[in-house]
Amino acid sequence: MNHHIGIVEDDANIQNIVAAYLKKEGFPVTVMETAESAWELWETRQPDMWILDIMLPGMDGYEFCKKIRQESDVPIVIISAKDEEIDKIIGLELGGDDYLTKPFSPRELVARVKRLFKRTSPLTETNHTPDDRVKAGDLLIYEHDHRIFWHGLEEDVTTKEFAMLLLLAKHPNRAFSREELLVKIWGEDYFGSDRAVDDLVKRIRKKLVSVPLETVWGYGYRLRIEEEPS
Known part of the structure; x- marks a missing residue:
């Protein structure tokens, strides 16, 4: 079963083009015009990825991205007419x-979507x-099994939380720089x-x-x- 993608975009033309290219690649999609309707979807049927416009009526894409990140590490691709470097940095x-x-190439968007899924899937799709x-x-x-227990109780963690804990647990007492952690966990x-x-910490x-x-x-x-005494 292919990953479900939520598209949050208020431009009908961009909606149709993006949805058509993703459907052609076999991705089921849900298209929404506002962040508010996207949040309703999140609470009922969580997509495996978001394609998110920044300039939306009502809640903007930045705020929606922030709300999602408080609950999940689901991949988010931001699409925006804002092309200043500071806008990109804020979004990331x-x-x-x-x-x-x-404007962007729909084929490039599809390629980036596939790359993101490939990069994030190995953390959960294992034998x-x-x-x-x-x-x-x-x-x-x-x-x-992608399961974590702390003091005997199972904890619900996101993909990146799991990745960081696993990395640190495999190398107890070793200090990792922030740059190392960025490369190993985010790519x-x-x-x-x-x-x-x-x-994340x-x-x-x-x-x-x-x-x-x-x-x-x-x-x-x-x-x-x-260290346990010998």
Whole structure:
């Protein structure tokens, strides 16, 4: 089954073109004209990706992107007539995974959609291996099942939260720079600020209360695990 894509765009012509090209590639799509209607869809049937315009009536695309990022790491491709570098930086820092300036090639959009799915899917689409687990202190991770337990209780985490915890748990007490974390979790082609790493850490700490995710000031983060006496 192909991934479901939500298109949030108030220009009917762009709606039709984008939807037609994605449907041709086998993607089921839902088209909406406002961020408010997109949020209603999110609460009932969550798309696997958003294609999001910035300049929308009512709630704008920036605010919608921010709201989605508070709940999920679902891929977001921003399409906008705003072509200044600062607009792109804002969109990416708020959680966008890619940014296309209008007018754009529909074929390029499809290529970027496929690339994003390819980049994010390996974190969840793995073979089931019951014994494939990573343990670091009171943190237990079943890598291929994509499940995390903290103090024996299962926690609901997003894709990037899982990726960061898995990376740090596999290398306890090793300090990773923000730049390293950006490359390993967001990918080498990510264009944006390392503030994304800090935001991700804040969300993890909020969910896994007292998790020993330690700040290495001026550098990055590590998972501090006390060595068991021999």
